[in-house]
Amino acid sequence: MGRVKIARKSTFIDMTAMSDVTVLLLTFFMLTSTFLSKEPATVITPASVSTEKVQETNVLQVLVSPKGQVWLTMNNDTSAQWSNAKMRVAMLDEVTQLYNAQHKNKISFTPAQKATFSKLGAFGVPLSQMGEFLSLADEPEGLTKMDQWLAGEDNNPKHISGIPIAKENNEDNLNEFQLWIKAARQAGNDNLSQAMKDGAGVAIKADQNTSFDIIHMVMDNLQTVRQNKFTLLTALKAGGE
Amino acid sequence: MAEVQQSSGGDGKKGHQKKMTIRVDFTPMVDMNMLLITFFMLCTTMIKSQTLTIALPTNEKVQNEENMSQASADDAITIIIDAKKKPGPTPGTLVVDSVNGNVVNEIYYYDGKPGGDTGMFGPGGVVLSANNNLKKSELLSDEVNSVGDHKARGIREIIQARNKAVLEKINALKKQLEEGKFGSLETKADREAAMAKYNEEASKVRKDENVKKPVIIIKSTPEASYRGLVDILDEMQINSISKYQIDNITDVDLVMLDDYRKHQK
Numbered sequence: 001m002g003r004v005k006i007a008r009k010s011t012f013i014d015m016t017a018m019s020d021v022t023v024l025l026l027t028f029f030m031l032t033s034t035f036l037s038k039e040p041a042t043v044i045t046p047a048s049v050s051t052e053k054v055q056e057t058n059v060l061q062v063l064v065s066p067k068g069q070v071w072l073t074m075n076n077d078t079s080a081q082w083s084n085a086k087m088r089v090a091m092l093d094e095v096t097q098l099y100n101a102q103h104k105n106k107i108s109f110t111p112a113q114k115a116t117f118s119k120l121g122a123f124g125v126p127l128s129q130m131g132e133f134l135s136l137a138d139e140p141e142g143l144t145k146m147d148q149w150l151a152g153e154d155n156n157p158k159h160i161s162g163i164p165i166a167k168e169n170n171e172d173n174l175n176e177f178q179l180w181i182k183a184a185r186q187a188g189n190d191n192l193s194q195a196m197k198d199g200a201g202v203a204i205k206a207d208q209n210t211s212f213d214i215i216h217m218v219m220d221n222l223q224t225v226r227q228n229k230f231t232l233l234t235a236l237k238a239g240g241e
Numbered sequence: 242m243a244e245v246q247q248s249s250g251g252d253g254k255k256g257h258q259k260k261m262t263i264r265v266d267f268t269p270m271v272d273m274n275m276l277l278i279t280f281f282m283l284c285t286t287m288i289k290s291q292t293l294t295i296a297l298p299t300n301e302k303v304q305n306e307e308n309m310s311q312a313s314a315d316d317a318i319t320i321i322i323d324a325k326k327k328p329g330p331t332p333g334t335l336v337v338d339s340v341n342g343n344v345v346n347e348i349y350y351y352d353g354k355p356g357g358d359t360g361m362f363g364p365g366g367v368v369l370s371a372n373n374n375l376k377k378s379e380l381l382s383d384e385v386n387s388v389g390d391h392k393a394r395g396i397r398e399i400i401q402a403r404n405k406a407v408l409e410k411i412n413a414l415k416k417q418l419e420e421g422k423f424g425s426l427e428t429k430a431d432r433e434a435a436m437a438k439y440n441e442e443a444s445k446v447r448k449d450e451n452v453k454k455p456v457i458i459i460k461s462t463p464e465a466s467y468r469g470l471v472d473i474l475d476e477m478q479i480n481s482i483s484k485y486q487i488d489n490i491t492d493v494d495l496v497m498l499d500d501y502r503k504h505q506k
Binding site for chain 2: 012013015016018019023025030032034035046047048050051052053054199208210211213214215228230231233234235236237
């Protein structure tokens, strides 16, 4: 009786080609994408037909939450002279000066606190609480605590997230938001000052369902410090014109 | 591919050297790559935000009345953005789109002055409904027919009708661009050069003082959403409007809106 011989086939699958493809994909993703930055509020920007691309460097971004809280983010030169860290320290020094000229309760920051500030992403707590906020970084799990504070999830009613901003504002008594804008312009970084003058240096990022009331407040505050030109961040409208 | 066959090189007579097969298993490598790809896909964004540049006038009080640029009543169109509210016993609650959860905006507009030449108020501050020149419109995209022609609708149709003189010139320029009058469109560099020339010409047309064009005043009620404002600013860009401004809503505007709603029911 002849038996049918079943040839034993190896189950080895050659993964080299697969590996090639995945490496290519990986390279593509690494080169084309930018990292999402951590932000205290998630916003969906409105769609627009405008195709102007956002400036990548020398931008002061104003993040507005639907509740009317305001945070700032900065993207600076890659040059050594005005790196993100250096610019931030200069800005903090400048805003401290402006704040102290206006208020009785003087504030000051230690070098360690300044170093922490220079590494922050989006920032925005009242200046009177800034010291306490920055000192959190030295505590265990400090960075998580800082994020929670900014997101308003730390269950401490005293901790305020967002830069103080008000509807009523005048040039003689600027609120903290206006002080920050002024500080950014005066901090000595000519590239940023120029960009802000052109209007490309200040970008408002707000959710599409934010009420006009809040947007108007932010715009009005900017106008008072003579920041009359600015840009609105939008997403590209599908379909377009 | 993952195997390398090693032969002993000689003619095989000297001793029996085995043929060695070196096989590298790439499966873990693929696993790791897939994990990395997943990480990059989740933690990064490929969409770059677009921007819309706006310039507002200063907040400083203008001392000299003559220096203020007054839009003549003939040219002015005021667009008011308002949020749609639920009717009934609890006024003030906003209507929310059931599909995407967005606030629904309504667009109103009026030509010239509020209430026409005689104004909205009679003697003793009585609201004259007959004078209310507020009209309701909608934000609609173009209607495209079977031939591919675009037809503007809603507020866009109204703006285009008022901005006819400019748009006709812009369209003529567009045609010239397509026909290659601004330079060839063959290579990318050529196309960019032609576009630059076209944009220069188009901005000249938009700013030409001799061409009759409207001045659009954009107002928004506090409840209306930010999206409404961006939509209207978009319309300005689409319809080549060079003169527009964002202004505060006045009491008269609110009276007109109120009056309009009352008489609609």
